[in-house]
Amino acid sequence: MLVHTLPIGTFLTSLLSAGESCGYLGAVVILARTRDAEAQHRELTDDWTSVHDVTGPALAVLCPVPPHAWPRSVRHPTEPGRGVVAEGITLEVPYERERFEGNFWNDLPRRPGWNEVFVMPARLAPAEVHASGWTQAVTDAAEFFGIGEAHVPCLVVLSMGERHGTVIPIDESFGVYNFLKKLMERVGSAPVSLGKSLDKRRQLRRWIAENRTGLEPARVRSLSRKLAEAEVLAPRLIADCRTRVETLTQTVPSEADLRALRAVSDLLRSPQRQAERHNLRIRGLLSRLDRVIGTLETQRPRWEESRRAQEALVTVEHEVTVLRDEVASISLAALLARVAAELPHPLDEKDVGPAPRLPGWSFSRLGRRPTYAVxxxxxxxxxxxxxxxxxxxxxxxxxxxxxxxxxxxxxxxxxxxxxxxxxxxxxxxxxxxxxxxxxxxxxxxxxxxxxxxxxxxxxxxxxxxxxxxxxxxxxxxxxxxxxxxxxxxxxxxxxxxxxxxxxxxxxxxxxxxxxxxxxxxxxxxxxxxxxxxxxxxxxxxxxxxxxxxxxxxxxxxxxxxxxxxxxxxxxxxxxxxxxxxxxxxxxxxxxxxxxxxxxxxx
Structure with missing residues (x-):
């Protein structure tokens, strides 16, 4: 695997662009150096799976790379041997990874710091190398979001639909898992349902592709052209057959389709049409008809199952559309403010304005209330x-x-x-x-x-x-x-x-x-x-x-x-x-x- 290490800014910009186009609710970026938040580092490295399970299909999560691992690469969708990473952080994508990766790579050429030279990054196994890469990643990401050193360590929650980021201070007492759990309880079930529907859609599409019924487009065009040439022999019958054939690239065949094809074949083979059968065009049409009828006969046992799969896909496509709209209506920033207000150490929101390197995005920061000390x-x-x-x-x-x-x-x-x-x-x-x-x-x-x-x-x-x-x-x-x-x-x-x-x-x-x-x-x-x-x-x-x-x-x-x-x-x-x-x-x-x-x- 040839992997190119991107600057943090280039990586994050393309990541946000890809996530937004895929309809993600948001993303979470954890900015915490070891010396600042040892408990959070221990929680994230020991219980990373639990954290990701909580965010589920709603939030993409960027987390510092554990010492025993290396960054999760964003692979090229059509070239498995290529990928990009940002050293010091790893990425978990909640759903539609293939679509996300395609959007990421389509956006990448427009970003500074990108070139076509690929290298294999060094594995971050030694503790001192890991700590250094992690620290630098935190520094670069904080600078990218316009977050001053005074506000690190922190959790940055990015709301894609609102194009708004919320900076949440963390200390040794802050539990990342518990906070995200409370947030996802507020978010509700729509993102989870959307993730399940997307998985079901992906499975149906794969099954339909692997158990394809009907005809290839090139074969349909060839047969349709030959039928048009013979249409004068029985205009109504052959025209109906031609219409049916032209739908077989998109729909599951039926018994009526097979009967129409056989009727034309029987017509051309009847004693009354013996003279026409010597015509090379008619002979070519008969040959194509025989191959198509044979193909459809072979597929016949799968017709009903394929029809049910197509109907299920239509239903799931509708569910995805409805759930996407529901997820898009969720105000992640508002939910964050509510969760922060209910914490044992309540936080109040303060606007900090736009981020210079993220045009169109605004940021706010949650700060502790004075009563927290008491x-x-x-x-x-x-x-x-x-x-x-x-x-x-x-x-x-x-x-x-x-x-x-x-x-x-x-x-x-x-x-x-x-x-x-x-x-x-x-x-x-x-x-x-x-x-x-x-x-x-x-x-x-x-x-x-x-x-x-x-x-x-x-x-x-x-x-x-x-x-x-x-x-x-x-x-x-x-x-x-x-x-x-x-x-x-x-x-x-x-x-x-x-x-x-x-x-x-x-x-x-x-x-x-x-x-x-x-x-x-x-x-x-x-x-x-x-x-x-x-x-x-x-x-x-x-x-x-x-x-x-x-x-x-x-x-x-x-x-x-x-x-x-x-x-x-x-x-x-x-x-x-x-x-x-x-x-x-x-x-x-x-x-x-x-x-x-x-x-x-x-």
């Missing part, structure tokens, strides 16, 4: 009282040392979950840990809502661990009866308010139950700094494996982020399937990679 200080005080290892906030005084208190709630009213086994595994894992004496457990089996409130107020836990049944908006507790029972499903809101109903709310809530990840964003927005949940239905053994390893790592002095990663790794190493389901969320102003729940006591 909000982050309050969050800091909540985390600070435990005595977390690492300098999470520089302004905090040295915290009080105390044991980590974990309230363990287990509920399985139907008796179908091995919650007792999970608690046993957690106890065993903690018993082997270096700092086992620094963790104190309050275990509540067959936990009721009364156990939850009593544990919160009496035990004052730093961690609330729940194992049992849950859904996206419910948590299941036992009822205080002796027999198996239906249990009591409380709303996620009621559960959160119970957690919050204390002068010293917990630091972490771990919902080791199915579909509970849907609840954790609300928990970190208003209740606790950290929350963990499961993004889908998780197996019993998977859940137990994760929990045991998570607490083992915590008791070894690992950070919350590392303990979370260790739990997921334990599931995968055990050969189980659900290692991607445990999901960690955190509030603004805290860093799970720098926050440790257990430290050595003096």
């Amino acid at each position: 909000q982050t200080t309050a969050a800091a005080e909540r985390v600070g009282r435990l005595g977390l290892v690492g300098e999470v906030w520089r302004e905090l005084r040295a915290p009080k040392a105390e044991k980590l208190r974990v309230l363990m709630l287990a509920a399985s009213s139907h008796g179908d979950l091995r919650v007792g086994r999970e608690q046993k595994l957690i106890r065993a894992a903690l018993g082997r840990a270096t700092h086992r004496d620094q963790v104190k457990l309050d275990v509540r089996t067959s936990a009721t809502t009364g156990d939850l409130l009593d544990g919160i107020t009496r035990f004052r836990p730093h961690v609330v661990h729940f194992s049992g049944h849950s859904s996206k908006d419910r948590v299941g507790f036992d009822q205080d009866v002796d027999d198996f029972n239906e249990g009591l499903a409380v709303t996620a809101g009621a559960f959160a308010r119970a957690i919050k109903a204390t002068d010293e709310p917990p630091l972490l809530v771990l919902l080791n139950s199915c579909h509970s990840a849907a609840q954790i964003d609300d928990l970190v927005d208003d209740v606790v700094p950290f929350a963990i949940g499961m993004s889908d239905e998780i197996g019993d053994i998977d859940a137990m494996t994760y929990a045991a390893q998570f607490y083992a790592a915590v008791a070894e002095g690992q950070s919350i982020a590392s303990a979370h990663a260790s739990g997921r790794a334990a599931i995968e190493l055990a050969g189980l399937d659900d290692h991607e389901l445990p999901t960690l969320a955190w509030t603004a102003g805290v860093d799970p990679g720098a926050t440790k729940l257990v430290r050595m006591l003096d």
